[in-house]
Amino acid sequence: MNGRTRSAARVKELEPAFQCPICGCRVMVIDDKSLICINKHTFDFAKPGYINLSVRPAKGPYTKELFEARRRMITESGLYAPLHERLASMIKEHTKSSAIPCTVADLGCGEGSHLYRILEGCDCPGMTGIGLDLSREGIVLASKRYPETVWIVGDLAQSPFADGAVQVILNILSPANYKEFKRILARDGLVIKVLPRTGYLKELRQSVFMESEKRMYRNDGTAALFQKHFHVLDTARLHYTKELNTGELADLVRMTPLAWSLGNKDIGAFIERESAVITVELDILIGRAPKPFDG
Ligand SMILES: [Zn+2]
Secondary structure (H helix, E strand, O other), X not given: OOHHHHHHHHHHHOHHHEEOOOOOOEEEEEOOOEEEEOOOOEEEEOOOOEEXXXXXXXXXXXXXXXXXXXXXXXXXXXXXXXXXXXHHHHHHHHHOOOOOOEEEEXXXXXXXXXXXXXXXXXXXXXXXXXXXXXXXXXXXHHHHHOOOOEEEEOOHHHOOXXXXXXXXXXXXXXXXXXXXXXXXXXXXXXXXXXXXXXXXXXXXXXXXXOHHHOOOOOOHHHHHHHHHHOEXXXXXXXXXXXXXXXXHHHHHHHOOHHHHXXXXXXXXXXXXXXXXXXXEEEEEEEEEOOOHHHO
């Protein structure tokens, strides 16, 4: 079974969880190769096994090279291992009493490695992973690497999910669309947002960023906005360091678009070291959509 057929079969099993991103109508998989709505809007599954449900073309700064660096950093360096462990245990804890099957959607998933690692940590056969990102480059890599998950090129503002279709929404170090998150979140579903704190990758920022950019990771406003939209069930703060070697430091720069684009001599100095200790400081917010009577 090739990627296209496998992906079509998986989406067919989940048909009610999707809707047409253009008109919002029901969709169905036909001939193991396309998703079509009753108004005949048609989307084809691509050969590597993803589907492009984006309603607008996007050409961002995110290249294949950036995503390869991100994948190595996430799956090989161990820099995010404590985050993955924590998220997997939070998901298991909060979904243990809910009905199986459970759909976990990473919205803004990039090349999918965070979702892959988290699902691996959950080790729950009834859980289906779905990754969505506007970047086709990221989704192509994800579908080649992690064929057991559903991968979608799509827009957060006009997502292809039906109302109440997703049990767990993950949004990791990535922009959100809370209005859309609330629409697609199942009753009693969870939304888990990971956001950077001031210490996050501070060594990188102190080395290569301009003075004015060093404070870019203040997250007060983001956390407050989350609390305005969701009933916060739990929060956690992660603060740890990890020693990275030369190759890993270079990947850290490559996966950070701003640092990459600077191309200045400070980047050279940053990566031409045998190793460096890098700080990870993150907030994790777990919320549930408020019940109607919660206001
Ligand atoms: Zn349609």
